[in-house]
Structures are given as structure tokens and as C-alpha cells.
Amino acid sequence: MSSAMLYVLVAAGLFGIGVYGLIIAGHLLRKLFAINIMGNAIFVLMVAASAPLDGRPDAVPQALVLTGIVIAVSATAFALALMVQLYRVTGQASLEQDPDGDD
Amino acid sequence: MNLAVDMLIGAGLLVLAWQTISGRSLFRGIVLFVVFGLTMALAWARMGAPDLALAEAAIGAGVTGALMLVAFRRLVRIRPDQCAQPALRRSRLAVPVAVLAGGLVGVIGLAVVAVERDPALAGLAVTEALTDSGLGNPITGVLLLYRNLDTLLEVAVLLAAFLAARTVFGEDESRPPTPARREVPLVGALLAIIVPLTILIATHLLLAGSREPGGAFQAGAVLAASGVLLVLAGRLQPATALSAGPAFGLTLGLMLFSLVGLAVMAFGDPLLALPGLWAVYLIETAMMLSIAMTLVLLFAGASGLRRSGP
Amino acid sequence: MSASEVLASLLLLTGGLFYLAGTVGLLRFPDVYSRLHALTKADNLGLLLVCSGLSLLAGTWRAAALLATIWLLGLLAATVSAHLIARHARAHDAAGDKR
Structure with a gap:
């Protein structure tokens, strides 16, 4: 097994864990963890599966992933602001349908 | 091994x-x-x-x-x-869906790895083209010479995220009034060493970014770390009004990049074609400052910062 | 394997042992203060040993100076954060259950 294959498998595992977390998480912060883990899985996939160029991975996917990391932190920051505001307004930090509406 | x-x-x-x-x-x-x-x-x-x-x-x-x-x-x-957390939701579909999604990623990845490929044509072209541009680090080269529109929009996305977060979030009413706590003596000493050192490291990452690993984003994040420390230590206080300094810092990268990118069109070059290595350094510096400022303001949850002075 | 490589491996292994000891202490010790004690003391020494082992392996003064800087910075961060955590724990009198 080559290390590229190993990291592809790790990416698959991470993506599965992320999807699972996204589905079962109640709290929005947990959903954010899950989304970030899924993003990281795709980053690993892009770099690990790119053809190596004198020992290092191709620069083009690396540049794309670098852009992706910054976009991910921007989106996370915005999502965190949304979450705090939702909590302020409704008193809950999840998207559950709650019949009482008070917690 | x-x-x-x-x-x-x-x-x-x-x-x-x-x-x-x-x-x-x-x-x-x-x-x-x-x-x-x-x-x-x-x-x-x-x-x-x-x-x-x-x-x-x-x-x-x-x-x-x-x-x-x-x-x-x-x-x-x-x-x-x-x-008192909301409990984890029970879902019968969670495991199968997760296994399918992970399996899909794995199959795609393994298929790509297994394919016999020509050695990264785009990568080879980039490495060859960059040897005469003076940018020894192919990633910085790709970001600023080939995918410059991406990089410009990336800075725009960061700024947009900040503005959106500010709009949603409003003012942080839950913040207690300015704490009049005494600063722990050690923290002052830590800041006196760490902040100048962080600025040095950020500058190094920025300058080295053209040849070695590093670049505006890494440098901006490192610089932001020292800003976060200053906010945490109470040396910088969140301010409600957006003053000229932070506003300038926030938009500097986007403005300078767009200006230079548009200006080259007057000389017959395509949009965003950077005229030389000096422009790369100029734009990277501006981007670093903007990224650091945006990240610190996002952390502080405020529109501006003011020095808490005696 | 040359003499310096043997020495470097010894240093690295000993450093790893100190890290292990520090981590075991962090997990097993009962309260905040003794945990901090285990973490900062053992890990800083471990970092020193690992850094000196690595600079032996690298074999240049430049690498040695960089690694020494890393150790000093780690020392600084560990000192201040341990101080702040202990101070916070004492102020809240929460010693005993959680960090």
C-alpha cells in the first residue's frame, strides 16, 4: 500500500465520520465540527490523489486547497455568528422542531 | 517505517x-x-x-x-x-448514509490513484513557467499568477463573511462592561516578547513565501494570533464604531489588488496580470494586513478596536 | 550508525519517555496543580531533549539555533499558560475535579 492510498482511505473515513456527525448532531456547533471535518477530508483527497511532481504533490491542487482552507474559516466564522444570534433570539442552538419552543 | x-x-x-x-x-x-x-x-x-x-x-x-x-x-x-446539551439525534439512516458517503469518496480517490497518469501536466507547466518569474514557491505562483481571480475573490469572501457576521450578530450586549481587572504581571512580559516576535515571523513568512513555504494567508493568520492575544489580554478593546484605521485595514488588500489588477489593463495587459515581483510583494503585504485585521475583528465580535490606554 | 546518531537517538528516546511521563501524570494526577506540575516540568525537559537530539541529527548551527528558539518559546508559553491556569483555578477554587 502506498502512502497516497493510505491517505485516500483516511479521507474516506473522515468524510464518513463527518457525514455521520452532521446527521446525528443536535447542537449546531457539533454540526460545524462535522462540516469542517468533511471539508478536511476533501482537502486530503485532493492532495493525496494528485500526481506527485518530483517527490512533492502537484502545486495546483495544493493552491486550490489553500484557497479552500481560507474559505472554510470564513464560512465557519459566519456560521458561528449565525449560531450565537439564533441562540440569543430563540434560546436554542439546534434546528430541532420543538413543540414548546422555549428550549 | x-x-x-x-x-x-x-x-x-x-x-x-x-x-x-x-x-x-x-x-x-x-x-x-x-x-x-x-x-x-x-x-x-x-x-x-x-x-x-x-x-x-x-x-x-x-x-x-x-x-x-x-x-x-x-x-x-x-x-x-x-x-445540558441537546441529545444526539437518533437516526436509522445515519450509519448507512455515512458509510455510503465515505465509500464514495474512497472509491473516487482509489480510482484516481490507480489510473496511470502523465505526471501532472499543469504542475509541470507551472514549475517551468515560474522559474523565470522569480517565484520559487510554485504554490504562491499558482495563487498569484494563474489563479489570481480566485485569490482576489478569496479575500473578498473573507471580507464578506466579516460583514455578514457583523450584520447578523449586531452588538454583543452580553459582553460585560470593560473589566477593570489588573493585568497579570506575567502576561505583560509574555506580550512584550511574543508580539514583536509574531510580527517578525509574519514578515518572514510573507517574504519567504515567494521562495519557500509561506505566503500572505499564513502570515496574516500568524499576525492575527498576536492581535487575538492583545484582545484577550485587554490591551485592545472591542469598539462599536468602525473607525478609519480598522476600516482601511479591512479593505486594503481587496482595494490594492483590484487597483493594481485594473491598472495593468491600461498598459494592454490582461486583467489582474501582475506586472512584476514588486507587485506580488505589495499585494501580499496588503492582503496579510487585511486578513489579520478581519480575523481579529471576527474574534473580537466587534466593528472596531481601540487601544485601552490609561 | 555514527556516534552522534546514537547519541541523538538516545536523546530522542529519553525525550519521548519524559513526554510519556508528563502525559501519564496529566491523566492520572488528582488535581489541577499536580497535573500542571507533571505537564510543564516533564514536557519542557522532553522538548529540550528532543530539540537537542534533532539538532545533533541536523548537524548545522543554524538548525540548532532555530530548535533552541523553539524550545525557549515553548518554555515561555508553558510558563505563562500554567501560571494563568493555576491562577484561574485558585481564584475559582475549582481544584479537584476538572482542569
């Missing part, structure tokens, strides 16, 4: 990811997420991508972790009993 190290890191990543999403305590989840990010940085270094390792450690683990912690603290301020 080498594969064993990779396996250890891979297993660590999987366990950390699992613990992050399944642990009971939210605070613990944030800490584990930061550890996950740092392990990712190790994995990037192992994959031969030191630029990504730097970015992941500074942005993926550091900045994201700090933002999550500060959001968690805001939740705690609104209601202290954050331990």
Missing part, C-alpha cells in the same frame, strides 16, 4: 474526528477539534505539502479554534448551563 508513521497519523486523525463529533462535552469537542487540526498539519507535512501544513496549523486549527471558543463563551454568557 515511513508508512507506519503515516498510518499512525491517519489513525490519529480518524480517532480525533470521531471523538470530536461524539464526545459529550462541547468544550472538549472544541479542544479536540484544535488537536485534529494540528494533526492535519502533521499529515500535510508528511504528504510533502508544507504550505498547507503552515496554513492548517495557523488557520485551520488556530483561528478556527479561537473563533469556536469565543462563540462557545458567548453561548455560556447567554445561559451558563451549556452542559
Whole structure:
């Protein structure tokens, strides 16, 4: 097994864990963890599966992933602001349908 | 032996990811997420991508972790009993869907790895074209010479995220009035050493970014770290009004990049074709300052900062 | 394997042992203060040993100076954060259950 294959498998595992977390998480912060883990899985996939160029991975996917990391932190920051505001307004930090509406 | 190290890191990543999403305590989840990010940085270094390792450690683990912690603290301020978590939802579909999604990623990846390929044509072209541009680091080269529109829009997205967060968030009423606490003596000493050193490291990352691993994003995140420290220590206080300094800092990167990118059209060059190495350094410096300012303001949850002076 | 490589491996292994001891202490010790004690003391020494082992392996003064800087910075961060955590714990009198 080559290390590229190993990291592809790790990416698959991470993506599965992320999807699972996204589905079962109640709290929005947990959903954010899950989304970030899924993003990281795709980053690993892009770099690990790119053809190596004198020992290092191709620069083009690396540049794309670098852009992706910054976009991910921007989106996370915005999502965190949304979450705090939702909590302020409704008193809950999840998207559950709650019949009482008070917690 | 080498594969064993990779396996250890891979297993660590999987366990950390699992613990992050399944642990009971939210605070613990944030800490584990930061550890996950740092392990990712190790994995990037192992994959031969030191630029990504730097970015992941500074942005993926550091900045994201700090933002999550500060959001968690805001939740705690609104209601202290954050331990009473909404339980994990039960879903019969969760496991099959997760296995399918992970399997899909794995199959795609393994198929790509298994295909016999010509050695990265785009990568080869980039490396050849960059040798005469003076940019020894192919990633900085790709970002600023070939995907310059992406990079410009990336800075725009960061700014947009900040503005959107400000709009949604409004003023942080839950923030207690300016704490009149005494500063711990050691913290002053720490700041006196760390802040100048961080500025030095950020400058180094920026300048080295044209040849070695580094670049505006990594440098901006490192610079933001010292800003976050200053906010935490109370040396910089969140301000409600957006003053000229921070506003200038926020938009500097976007403005300068767009201006230079448009100006070259007057000389018959295509949009965003950078005229030389000096322009790369100029734009990267502006981007670094903007990124740092945006990240610090996102952390402070404020439109501006003011020095808390006597 | 040359003499310096043997020495470097010894240093690295000993450093790893100190890290192990520090981590075991962090997990097993009962309260905040003794945990901090285990973490900062053992890990800083471990970091020193690992850094000196690595600079032996690298074999250049430049690498040695960089690694020494890393150790000093780690020392600084550990000192201040341990101080702040202990101070916070004492102020809240929460010693005993969680960090």
C-alpha cells in the first residue's frame, strides 16, 4: 500500500465520520465540527490523489486547497455568528422542531 | 517505517474526528477539534505539502479554534448551563448514509490513484513557467499568477463573511462592561516578547513565501494570533464604531489588488496580470494586513478596536 | 550508525519517555496543580531533549539555533499558560475535579 492510498482511505473515513456527525448532531456547533471535518477530508483527497511532481504533490491542487482552507474559516466564522444570534433570539442552538419552543 | 508513521497519523486523525463529533462535552469537542487540526498539519507535512501544513496549523486549527471558543463563551454568557446539551439525534439512516458517503469518496480517490497518469501536466507547466518569474514557491505562483481571480475573490469572501457576521450578530450586549481587572504581571512580559516576535515571523513568512513555504494567508493568520492575544489580554478593546484605521485595514488588500489588477489593463495587459515581483510583494503585504485585521475583528465580535490606554 | 546518531537517538528516546511521563501524570494526577506540575516540568525537559537530539541529527548551527528558539518559546508559553491556569483555578477554587 502506498502512502497516497493510505491517505485516500483516511479521507474516506473522515468524510464518513463527518457525514455521520452532521446527521446525528443536535447542537449546531457539533454540526460545524462535522462540516469542517468533511471539508478536511476533501482537502486530503485532493492532495493525496494528485500526481506527485518530483517527490512533492502537484502545486495546483495544493493552491486550490489553500484557497479552500481560507474559505472554510470564513464560512465557519459566519456560521458561528449565525449560531450565537439564533441562540440569543430563540434560546436554542439546534434546528430541532420543538413543540414548546422555549428550549 | 515511513508508512507506519503515516498510518499512525491517519489513525490519529480518524480517532480525533470521531471523538470530536461524539464526545459529550462541547468544550472538549472544541479542544479536540484544535488537536485534529494540528494533526492535519502533521499529515500535510508528511504528504510533502508544507504550505498547507503552515496554513492548517495557523488557520485551520488556530483561528478556527479561537473563533469556536469565543462563540462557545458567548453561548455560556447567554445561559451558563451549556452542559445540558441537546441529545444526539437518533437516526436509522445515519450509519448507512455515512458509510455510503465515505465509500464514495474512497472509491473516487482509489480510482484516481490507480489510473496511470502523465505526471501532472499543469504542475509541470507551472514549475517551468515560474522559474523565470522569480517565484520559487510554485504554490504562491499558482495563487498569484494563474489563479489570481480566485485569490482576489478569496479575500473578498473573507471580507464578506466579516460583514455578514457583523450584520447578523449586531452588538454583543452580553459582553460585560470593560473589566477593570489588573493585568497579570506575567502576561505583560509574555506580550512584550511574543508580539514583536509574531510580527517578525509574519514578515518572514510573507517574504519567504515567494521562495519557500509561506505566503500572505499564513502570515496574516500568524499576525492575527498576536492581535487575538492583545484582545484577550485587554490591551485592545472591542469598539462599536468602525473607525478609519480598522476600516482601511479591512479593505486594503481587496482595494490594492483590484487597483493594481485594473491598472495593468491600461498598459494592454490582461486583467489582474501582475506586472512584476514588486507587485506580488505589495499585494501580499496588503492582503496579510487585511486578513489579520478581519480575523481579529471576527474574534473580537466587534466593528472596531481601540487601544485601552490609561 | 555514527556516534552522534546514537547519541541523538538516545536523546530522542529519553525525550519521548519524559513526554510519556508528563502525559501519564496529566491523566492520572488528582488535581489541577499536580497535573500542571507533571505537564510543564516533564514536557519542557522532553522538548529540550528532543530539540537537542534533532539538532545533533541536523548537524548545522543554524538548525540548532532555530530548535533552541523553539524550545525557549515553548518554555515561555508553558510558563505563562500554567501560571494563568493555576491562577484561574485558585481564584475559582475549582481544584479537584476538572482542569
